[in-house]
Amino acid sequence: MDSDTWEIIHIPDKPTFSPEHQPTLKVFASVIKPKFANTIVRQLCKIAPLEDLRHVKRVRKKLLPDHGEPQLTVILCLAPEDNDHLNDMPPDVLKLVDPYELSPFITQVCKYAAVSKEEWEEQCKIWPTSFHPPTYNIDGIGGFSEEDTQSICKFMRVAIDLAVSGHKPLVNAAVIVDPSVRKIIASETDQAYPSSAPHDMTSAETISNHCQSIDRMSNVSSEIWLNGILEKLNGSFSTVACLNPWHWSLQSHDSDSQWHPLTHASMVAIDSSSARDRYLFPNSTDSFIPDHSQPSDADCPAKKQKTNSHSPEVLNGNKEALRDPSIEKPYLCTGYDIFLVWEPCTMCAMALVHQRIKRIFYAFPNPTAGGLGSVYRLQGEKSLNHHYAVFRVLLPGGAHNALHQHLKHVTAES
Known part of the structure; x- marks a missing residue:
């Protein structure tokens, strides 16, 4: 490939x-004498704190070519966006002017914190800011x-x-993967409409067959594959659940059907992953419950998956080994990746937070x-x-751009 x-x-x-x-905000500032710097900053932090501008440095230090000592400039307070009158400063700040x-x-000053080093360097040309790279160590960030x-x-x-095979109309698809062994845990599609037929992807045999198909894909021409995908995707997206969360209300309701308006691809895949765990660990009475008292990121040691995912017996679906009580049940989807054709809606994104997914990959916005x-x-919440x-x-x-433009056109018409 x-x-x-x-x-x-x-x-x-x-x-x-x-x-x-860079989006900016207006602020009142003033050059100050170095001997007054500490006193002025302490008072300003009390009477005019910059709560929403924590990334902006309060004092700018600039070396003047013709002077031996640096020039210090301090941010006094925020300024109104609609006028430039100095009298609009708060009274407590005005009291500092004469003394x-x-x-x-x-x-x-820049309104938002920089998310990259390049962005931070440009921000500092306007006014000095601080830059804090991601502190969590998730594979792929770098x-x-x-x-x-x-x-x-x-x-x-x-x-x-x-998403495109055996479904009329088109739907979203979700594939949950254990990246440590690069094996599929669950793969599902939308079932939010009557036309979406439910199917079982939880058995060990089905999972094994699906993983084998992944290995065979490397021998398929990308050009041939993309041409086939383009033909199928250049149609209506009205039944992709995450793109149209309320489209189900326009459908006819059949009491005998198994569809449900909340069964988006991610939700169905999560359910399949849980069903898989129940199949693999039928006698499991306790699972790893992390401490929720403190926020943590996906790579926090307390969130690590507590299961021997490298066990060949588990991967091959050996029923005797699967019922070995020494093999511990994983906690939800901790450490797993999920692959989606379309970016998940807020409901699905929040569900993936609760499932402790580590990484999310999607193809289209x-x-x-x-x-x-x-x-x-x-x-970022x-x-x-x-x-x-x-x-x-x-x-x-050009396949991605072509499909993206088609999506924008269809969305604009809906």
Whole structure:
């Protein structure tokens, strides 16, 4: 497979801006004498704290070419966006002007914290800011090896094949993978509409057969595969559940059908993963329950999967070994990856938080209800007690752009 023609990009916790188009805010600032710096800063932190600008440094230090000592400039407080009157400063700040010989003026600072080193360097040209790279160590944040890229591309192909094969109309697909052994845990599609036929992907035999098909994919021409996918995807996206969360209400209701409006591909895959655990560990009475008292990231030791996933007996579906009580049941989907054709909606994205998914990969954005980049960014919500890494997988050549433009056109018409 021509993995070098695929591209995997990290979706950061916060939206990125081009270095030359940084959103800014107005602030009142003033040059101060170095001997007053500590006193002024202490008072300003009390009477005019910059709560929403913690990434901005309060004092700017600049070396003047014609002077021996540095020039210090301090941010006094926020300034109104609609006018430039110095009298609009708070009274407590105005009281500092005369005693410390301040000369207030209005300047600009960057509104958001930098998400990359390049962005931070550009921000500092406006006013000094701080930059804090991601502190969690999730594989892929700093790039992927060739072997990892090959594996990611193969699993994404499985998801896309699942979305377009045997389904009329088109649906989303989700493939949950254990990256430590590169094996599929569950693979499912949307079942949110009557036309989506439920199917079982939880048996060990089915899982084993699906994994074998992944290995055979490397011998299939990417060009032939992409041409076939393009023909199937250039149609209606109205029944892709995450793209149209409320489209089910327009469908006819049949009491005998097994569909449900909340059974998006991610939700069904999560259910299949749980069914798999019940099949593999029927006598398990206790599972690893982590401490939720403190927020933690996907790689926190307390969240590590407590199961011998490398056991060949488990992977091969040996029933006697599967019922070995010494093999411990994993906690939900801790440490797993999930591959989706379309970016999940907020409901699915939140469900994946609760399942302790480690990494999410999707091929196409969700401009109507996306929870991981297009509309919202749950991966950057600090109040959550688990955070995963999110990646977008771009198809080779012009195929991805063609499909993306078609999606935008169809979405605009809906």
